[in-house]
Amino acid sequence: MAADLHLQAVHEDYQVLLAKHAALAESEARYRALAAELEARVASQVATIERNQRQLYQAEKMASVGQLAAGVAHEINNPLGFILSNLATGRGYLRQFERLSGLLESADAAALQDYWRAQGLGGALRDFAALLDESAEGAARVARIVADLKAFSSVDAAGEEDADLNEQLRAVANMARPRLPAGATLTLDLAPLPRLRCHAGRLNQAFLNLLLNAAQAVGEDGDIRIASTATPGGICVSVSDNGAGIPAALLTRVFEPFFTTREVGAGTGLGLTVARDIVMAHGGGIALESEAGRGTRVRIELPRRS
Numbered sequence: 001m002a003a004d005l006h007l008q009a010v011h012e013d014y015q016v017l018l019a020k021h022a023a024l025a026e027s028e029a030r031y032r033a034l035a036a037e038l039e040a041r042v043a044s045q046v047a048t049i050e051r052n053q054r055q056l057y058q059a060e061k062m063a064s065v066g067q068l069a070a071g072v073a074h075e076i077n078n079p080l081g082f083i084l085s086n087l088a089t090g091r092g093y094l095r096q097f098e099r100l101s102g103l104l105e106s107a108d109a110a111a112l113q114d115y116w117r118a119q120g121l122g123g124a125l126r127d128f129a130a131l132l133d134e135s136a137e138g139a140a141r142v143a144r145i146v147a148d149l150k151a152f153s154s155v156d157a158a159g160e161e162d163a164d165l166n167e168q169l170r171a172v173a174n175m176a177r178p179r180l181p182a183g184a185t186l187t188l189d190l191a192p193l194p195r196l197r198c199h200a201g202r203l204n205q206a207f208l209n210l211l212l213n214a215a216q217a218v219g220e221d222g223d224i225r226i227a228s229t230a231t232p233g234g235i236c237v238s239v240s241d242n243g244a245g246i247p248a249a250l251l252t253r254v255f256e257p258f259f260t261t262r263e264v265g266a267g268t269g270l271g272l273t274v275a276r277d278i279v280m281a282h283g284g285g286i287a288l289e290s291e292a293g294r295g296t297r298v299r300i301e302l303p304r305r306s
Helices: 002-106 109-119 121-156 165-179 200-217 248-253 271-281
Strands: 161-163 185-190 196-198 223-231 234-241 285-291 295-303
Touching: 002 121, 121 165, 161 165, 161 200, 165 185, 165 200, 165 223, 165 234, 196 200, 200 223, 200 234, 200 271, 200 295, 248 285, 271 285, 271 295
Parallel strands: 185 223
Antiparallel strands: 161 196, 223 234, 234 295, 285 295
């Protein structure tokens, strides 16, 4: 009797354990399913955030390029205009010399001299040389602009390179110069630098964003300064201006996406955000100092990497 009761109790305990085990297994299965679902949702959200971030960065890049387009077009059109004008004048001179070649066949010295004086061909020869020199200078200007565009256009290039940041800063400064207010100055104070392993095109985007911000902050008597120096750990680049500055109450927000002190529609509010993220992706740091009515200074520290 006692043995039967003991067996029954053991059997009941075993059934209870089986039920608890089944419940635990079911709970574990639900947990695993929830964990898998959560992981999938997180992956989806991360992908969405990354996609949105790429779209925002693309929008900022296009906004920057759009600001440059008018200035660069003027810089190219100006020399092209006088090159085309010089070519038209040169064609006129060529026609005059073609008529002169016809007179040469007659070997009439008096007629040749009369034509030479009447057409002012002596002056035409001197002018023609000046036209060629001016056109060559204009073509060289266009070539320099194209070289700067080529340097800047590597924003989307894959991979890193050992770059001369001073060369990059000069190219970006040349691109941004047409966006300065009339009378404003842009000064480069570039110290000798070691080559830096970096994504030069993306750093160009960061430098350009800082320069465009400075150009919008200064007036006609404004002054913008770009400086570079080698540090024990890498390279420091700073962009400073004597523009309107930023109120102290807003300094903590300057790197927030879409934050801007300009009027609605005057900017994307992503310039500093993108610059910060590009610098951080290179393992560097960025700091901004500003005083309302006195100007702003942005300092970038980039570490030397192998």
